[in-house]
Amino acid sequence: MKHKYDTIVIGGGPAGLASAIKATKLGLKTLIIEKTERLGGIPLQCIHEGFGVIYFKQNLTGPEFSYKLIKEVDRLSIDYITSGYVSEINILSDEAKQVKVISPKGYQVFETKTLIYAAGAREKTLHEINVVGDRVSGIFTAGEAQALMDIYGVMPGREVVIIGSGDVGLILTRRLILEKAKVKAVIEAMPYPGGLVRNIVQCLKDFDVPLLLGHVVKEIRGRKRVEKVVVEKVDENLKPLGESFSITCDTVIISAGLLPHVRMLRELGVKMDPLTRGPIVNDFFETSIRGVFVAGNALIVNDLVDYVVEQGENAAEGAYSLITKKYVRQQNIPVLFDDNIRFVVPQRITKTSDVVFYLRVKRPMKDVKIIFEEIDKVFVFSKARPSEMIRVKIKKKDLGDIKDKLHVRLYSDASPQT
Numbered sequence: 001m002k003h004k005y006d007t008i009v010i011g012g013g014p015a016g017l018a019s020a021i022k023a024t025k026l027g028l029k030t031l032i033i034e035k036t037e038r039l040g041g042i043p044l045q046c047i048h049e050g051f052g053v054i055y056f057k058q059n060l061t062g063p064e065f066s067y068k069l070i071k072e073v074d075r076l077s078i079d080y081i082t083s084g085y086v087s088e089i090n091i092l093s094d095e096a097k098q099v100k101v102i103s104p105k106g107y108q109v110f111e112t113k114t115l116i117y118a119a120g121a122r123e124k125t126l127h128e129i130n131v132v133g134d135r136v137s138g139i140f141t142a143g144e145a146q147a148l149m150d151i152y153g154v155m156p157g158r159e160v161v162i163i164g165s166g167d168v169g170l171i172l173t174r175r176l177i178l179e180k181a182k183v184k185a186v187i188e189a190m191p192y193p194g195g196l197v198r199n200i201v202q203c204l205k206d207f208d209v210p211l212l213l214g215h216v217v218k219e220i221r222g223r224k225r226v227e228k229v230v231v232e233k234v235d236e237n238l239k240p241l242g243e244s245f246s247i248t249c250d251t252v253i254i255s256a257g258l259l260p261h262v263r264m265l266r267e268l269g270v271k272m273d274p275l276t277r278g279p280i281v282n283d284f285f286e287t288s289i290r291g292v293f294v295a296g297n298a299l300i301v302n303d304l305v306d307y308v309v310e311q312g313e314n315a316a317e318g319a320y321s322l323i324t325k326k327y328v329r330q331q332n333i334p335v336l337f338d339d340n341i342r343f344v345v346p347q348r349i350t351k352t353s354d355v356v357f358y359l360r361v362k363r364p365m366k367d368v369k370i371i372f373e374e375i376d377k378v379f380v381f382s383k384a385r386p387s388e389m390i391r392v393k394i395k396k397k398d399l400g401d402i403k404d405k406l407h408v409r410l411y412s413d414a415s416p417q418t
Contacts, residue, residue: 013041
């Protein structure tokens with residue numbers, strides 16, 4: 001028996017929940033499929049504050065943020081499946097997709113007019129950051145260590161070295177110290193931190209934790225458990241400078257960044273952006289396959305959960321516009337950008353809606369001007385950092401002069417003009 005929906009949302013984290021809530025409020029029959037035992041996603045293991053300041057206008061913990069969304073899902077009586085493994089997705093036509101799911105309810109086949117993919121991101125592994133050494137216990141990703149502490153009440157270790165200065169690792173540093181562990185150093189390969197400034201200050205500087213910029217962990221050594229790491233100094237191109245030293249520890253935590261979890265989209269043939277490692281989308285967050293939308297960290301790795309839910313809502317509006325024929329993909333205008341910009345999303349625009357652009361710079365800069373050349377729109381920022389997403393919104397009425405491309409240029413006192 002096939003169950004039919006207007007949209008199926010894959011992923012029950014903030015992006016997926018926001019998508020489903022918005023789609024339902026727009027009148028679409030919606031189903032959420034979540035692979036874990038409960039809705040809510042990663043924020044359930046983030047007991048620190050800082051969630052929802054923009055979206056809910058409240059400073060919430062991760063669980064509080066997710067539970068607000070879950071409560072709305074329940075109020076709207078949105079269908080959902082937990083512990084659901086999506087075994088297959090088939091594109092039947094532009095108007096029909098098939099999703100096969102295995103769950104405690106058994107094997108089920110669903111048909112949907114649109115699909116919103118919100119499966120989040122995955123953490124980089126030790127192998128992906130080229131660290132060699134002994135195969136010992138005491139090595140965790142930041143997410144694993146966070147789950148151990150905040151969900152299961154288990155300390156991952158007592159003398160810790162953290163590889164990478166991403167936000168999860170920074171917040172985990174503070175959490176470990178509050179539980180009486182000693183974080184001996186945070187090791188960052190780049191010459192600048194990878195996390196938000198507020199987290200550098202509140203989680204490292206406030207606790208006098210050394211941040212070693214321009215360093216990499218070369219080896220992990222130990223017998224049964226981690227005993228030390230070998231650290232090497234590198235230049236701005238990550239080439240070794242021949243200076244190395246050891247730090248004794250019993251635990252190594254990897255916080256080297258996230259990657260969009262897009263395996264199923266790749267299998268469908270969705271076109272990917274090598275810069276974001278996520279799908280190429282238009283201003284409706286629709287991928288290269290008609291009726292398949294994406295949102296949240298499966299699209300781009302976001303700093304703020306507020307951006308994640310915004311993208312989820314925009315994807316739902318895209319699905320609604322497609323189903324109701326309010327949006328017809330007539331134009332596919334490419335968005336180009338300068339070399340000193342790391343990426344811009346969306347990568348295509350249709351000129352049929354307001355557009356929220358998300359972008360990152362390649363290196364820290366001051367007195368930045370971002371210019372959307374064809375429409376002569378200028379946005380000014382006193383500072384721009386690779387770790388902090390830049391978000392700008394352009395109204396539909398301002399897109400009228402664009403013909404065959406939109407070029408985003410960046411000027412800065414700390415960057416040569418192009």
